[in-house]
Amino acid sequence: MSDKRYLFTPGPTPVPPEVLAATAEPIVHHRGPDFRVIYERTLLRLKDVFRTENEVLMFTASGTGGMDSALANLCSAGDPVTVVSAGAFGERWAKIAAAYGTNVDKVAYDWGEAPAADDLAAALRERDAKVVLLTQSETSTGVVADIRALAAVAQEAGALVVVDAISSLGAVPLESDEWGVDVVVSGSQKALMSPPGLAFVSVSERAWGTRGDSPRFYFDWDATRKAQAAFDAAFTPAVSLVRGLDVALGLLLDRGLEAAFEHHVRLGRAAREGIKAMGLELFSPDDDSAAVVTAVRVPDGVDGRELLLALRDRHGITLAPGQGALKGKIFRIGHIGWFDVFDITTALAGVELALADAGADIERGVAVTRALEAYEQRVTA
């Protein structure tokens, strides 16, 4: 087995060495000046990345903890909640909403379909919703939803708009304020190029004015807002992860969000063109919306599970399998955050090798070059 490891999953994602090095600095007290300057800068940088004037709350938790906090703070049992679901993470919203006893209406799609704003509008004409739960990047399928259109429809219907942007924030555009998104949830371990363990939640004035009576303590937004107003945390934060995030956000913002968005579009193009050149079939959309995950159908006659095990255990390359009903039917190449075109060509070269070993009928010798060519082309607006 290879000694080198290539992590090409849609999360956790690879972390730049300077970010890892920052996480290994000696522990400082979370209420001292050494940490406060880092914390303050990080909170401000998060607002830039979220494209919002609203407060961005930071929790020591996985991204799902941030999602949980949205229901815990906004909803009471019985509240009407509408979930747009087209994959595993839309289903997670539905499960959390059900756990909080809300009255869940689901606008459901086959996994792999892109949600349509018209369908949400129709559902909201049928039944009012206090909160609409959306998923920007449905990591299980590679589909990136049109949040601008969906949010407009939800806002028009008078609902609060809550978006899971865990795997998309910093990779594809999300104009929280301009698009009227009330609550955006994200995490450290995707396009923000940091280790997992921090969740972020931006909250609009409209959302601050809405409260449910669900019990909450650790994830109480008001307690965290009050602490952050003094650049403090309600509970001991993961200081080493915040240090890393500070460095990672610096890298992202120094380069610029627009540059990051273009980079992700080009990474997606490179992956798709390489996959198609091999003669494989895409599961995720074959357009520039698919900028964070490229999902590929496992060719007939190939065991999808064995393919990924061979890649991982023989070649050191970790790709992601299909989830739910897609298990064994697709595999997924993540390209979120700290990726460049040579990560894509390595993933493609690995897939080519492993599929050839598995006896699949694929075109050899073309994928890597096609990917390089596709990446070269600038994105025209």
Added chain:
Amino acid sequence: MSDKRYLFTPGPTPVPPEVLAATAEPIVHHRGPDFRVIYERTLLRLKDVFRTENEVLMFTASGTGGMDSALANLCSAGDPVTVVSAGAFGERWAKIAAAYGTNVDKVAYDWGEAPAADDLAAALRERDAKVVLLTQSETSTGVVADIRALAAVAQEAGALVVVDAISSLGAVPLESDEWGVDVVVSGSQKALMSPPGLAFVSVSERAWGTRGDSPRFYFDWDATRKAQAAFDAAFTPAVSLVRGLDVALGLLLDRGLEAAFEHHVRLGRAAREGIKAMGLELFSPDDDSAAVVTAVRVPDGVDGRELLLALRDRHGITLAPGQGALKGKIFRIGHIGWFDVFDITTALAGVELALADAGADIERGVAVTRALEAYEQRVTA
């Protein structure tokens, strides 16, 4: 200002360099074999440290998240809960219990007093409790409660026994199974010598058989138990922090828990003898129970806040202030986890210097030597 930093707070605590280095290793996928072996070993090591045959659940969260999970899983609104409170962290239990709408009865003490099992027994004769919430090390005062006696009384009364052992586990004895403690909550950032960001919760069979109907998702014990049964996590864990914890638990267990307990007793003795030799007055108990935090009264005529700022900003030494009503009245020297006697002598030397600068009437030139002498003596059982 000094370039070197000395973190002598009761949390977060200093982390050994080999633990920090482990946290900076490249990110691995949480469902791959590179991580699974670390995760499995860490979960088993936690059981050793918790002295339990019960499952220890791991959450990506501050320790308070683990406390929150106890109420979320065990209680419904209206359930009778009894809290033993003698400081800031007892009060935190009461606040969490109130947030979950339980019917809270408080056995309250002045901050600095040690809870007595007889008082709890009397309270439980007056009113049944479904759950009794205890604090082992009340970090705000330096008092370590007699959990064995308190747990026996609570169990006798038929209540579930839940202990906050966040700042004590691995520093002072806690025999979870032998003492009949149903739920033990701890965190990574104290005696477990790791960065903050991981919370642990051990759950007895009796506690598994008790469920409230409070809404929960991220902190749902059953979801995490189910995932951990396959050495998986319910949600993306903080993989880098788990890597560090694995190394730290190895250090702790290789040396042995008994050795760690004796070490902490001797660190406490060294701190107390040094403090008294300077002519200062202890706030925490002057006995071997005070093995994790030494709390000291600020001498008359000295501004407690200024004292800590001088230590921090002139000498690079961070001590902890008093909390709540004790603010400005005491300061606290933490000695939990990765501390040795020279950390104690540095803290004492710093206090001596800063108090002399502040014009306090203290004995100079004796504290460090007295501390070294006190540390030398073995603990006899």
